[in-house]
Amino acid sequence: MIAPLFSVCASSPAVRALIGDSPVRLYPFGQQDDNVIYPYVVWQNVSGAPENYLGQRPDVDTWALQVDAWADTPDEVIAVATALRDAIEPHAHITRWGGQERDPETRRYRYSFDVDWIVKR
Structure with a gap:
């Protein structure tokens, strides 16, 4: 009952080349290890709903996800976001390119976007 973000992205050689493959550093929000290795990606469900009909049960669910890539440099975080985009777009719609920022505490870079x-x- 969740969007297949992990399986889609983990099957991409370009994504695995950037965020690893043992393990793939693509975590549901709040579940990344305390021993953080950069770059990595976190994601979370923002909302979701069944596609309801009057005469039958829903046949699809819709999900809105937020994806956040983290890396040591601006170029690296953009490369990760680009690889994620290329893996996701054949399966879903990116609906927002979000903020890019440098975290004041960790000094790492974040690139955020939303997917439906x-x-x-």
Whole structure:
């Protein structure tokens, strides 16, 4: 009952080349390890709903996700976001390119974007 963000991105050689493959550093929000290795990506469900009909049960669920890439340099975080974009777009719609910022505490760079995903049941 979640969007297949992990499986889609983890199957991309370009994504794995940047965020690793043992493990793939793509975590549901709040579940990344305390021993952080950069770059990495976190994601979370922002909202979701079944596609309701009057005469039948829903056949799809829609999900809105927020994806945040983190890296040591601006170029690295843009490369990760680009690889994620290329992996996701054949399966879902990117609906917002969000903020790019440097965290004042960690001094690492973040690139944020939103994805709308329709998942067949």
